[in-house]
Amino acid sequence: MKRRHLFFACAGQRLAATLDEAQGNCAILLVSGGNEVRAGAWNGQARFAARIADHGFPVLRFDRRGVGDSEGENLGFRHSSADIAAALEALRSQAPHVQHVIGFGNCDAASALMLAGGAGLDGLVLSNPWTIENSDEEAPAEIVRDHYRRRLADPAAIKRLLTGKVSLSKLARSLVTATRPAPSTLSGLTAEIAQGIAGFKGSVRFLIAGRDxxxxxxxxxxxxxxxxxxxxxxxSHSYVEPDAQDWLLGQVLEILRD
Incomplete structure (x- = not known):
C-alpha cells in the first residue's frame, strides 16, 4: 500500500487529502464527521483506510473547507456537498482505474452524504447518522431503555437504588420516557436525510453501534x-473496540466486493 498526500480545488479554495493507493476498481471516499480532520481521532481513520487498501481497494480521505489542512470557511456538515463532490472528482482523477466509488461517513458525515442525495457516488455506507437537532432534545426511548438495561446489570447501580441514592422522581420520568412509542412520522433532520436519499439508486447500508x-x-x-x-x-461511536473494528471492516469490504 502506498500513501500519497495531495490537494484539490473546491470553490476557489485548496483542500487537503490523503490517498491510500490500491489496484482495485472500487474505492472508498471517506468523509469525516464533525470538525474531525481526515486522520480521525487517534489516527483511527488513517488506520482504517490502510486496512481497506491492504485488501486492494483505494481510499481517499480529505479535510473539508475550514478544517485541518484545508483552506476556506468551515460551514458545517449541512453545507459540505460541494466539498464531497470535489473530493469525488479528485479521487477519480488521481485513480483513473477506479470504476465505482462508495461513500463512507460516520455521524454527521453520514447525514451529509444523505443530504447531498448520495453525492454522485455509486453506493453509501452510513454509520450512526446524526439526527439530533439540539443538545436539549429529550433522549429517545431507545437510549433510555439501553441505559437502564446496562444499569440493571451493574451491581453497584442496584446498590445505589436500594440504598436510596437514586432520585425516584428522575427514575419515574425516565421510565415514562422508556415506554413512549416511536414517532409515527419523520420530522426535522431525520425527514431531510430520508428525503435526500429517497431517489438514490445505489446500494445503501446503515451501520449502527449498539452502545452509541x-x-x-x-x-x-x-x-x-x-x-x-x-x-x-x-x-461505541467510533468502533474503537477490536471486535467492532473488525466488524466495521467486514461490513465495508462486503459492500466493496458486491
Whole structure:
C-alpha cells in the first residue's frame, strides 16, 4: 500500500487529502464527521483506510473547507456537498482505474452524504447518522431503555437504588420516557436525510453501534424493519473496540466486493 498526500480545488479554495493507493476498481471516499480532520481521532481513520487498501481497494480521505489542512470557511456538515463532490472528482482523477466509488461517513458525515442525495457516488455506507437537532432534545426511548438495561446489570447501580441514592422522581420520568412509542412520522433532520436519499439508486447500508447515543437516536426515528440496517451491539461511536473494528471492516469490504 502506498500513501500519497495531495490537494484539490473546491470553490476557489485548496483542500487537503490523503490517498491510500490500491489496484482495485472500487474505492472508498471517506468523509469525516464533525470538525474531525481526515486522520480521525487517534489516527483511527488513517488506520482504517490502510486496512481497506491492504485488501486492494483505494481510499481517499480529505479535510473539508475550514478544517485541518484545508483552506476556506468551515460551514458545517449541512453545507459540505460541494466539498464531497470535489473530493469525488479528485479521487477519480488521481485513480483513473477506479470504476465505482462508495461513500463512507460516520455521524454527521453520514447525514451529509444523505443530504447531498448520495453525492454522485455509486453506493453509501452510513454509520450512526446524526439526527439530533439540539443538545436539549429529550433522549429517545431507545437510549433510555439501553441505559437502564446496562444499569440493571451493574451491581453497584442496584446498590445505589436500594440504598436510596437514586432520585425516584428522575427514575419515574425516565421510565415514562422508556415506554413512549416511536414517532409515527419523520420530522426535522431525520425527514431531510430520508428525503435526500429517497431517489438514490445505489446500494445503501446503515451501520449502527449498539452502545452509541447517536446511532440509537437514529434507530428511534427510522423504520426498524429496514433491511439495510446492520447493528454491532457492543460497539461505541467510533468502533474503537477490536471486535467492532473488525466488524466495521467486514461490513465495508462486503459492500466493496458486491
Amino acid at each position: 447515543r447517536t446511532g440509537l437516536a437514529f434507530l428511534s426515528h427510522w423504520d426498524k424493519t429496514d433491511d439495510r440496517i446492520r447493528i454491532c451491539s457492543k460497539a
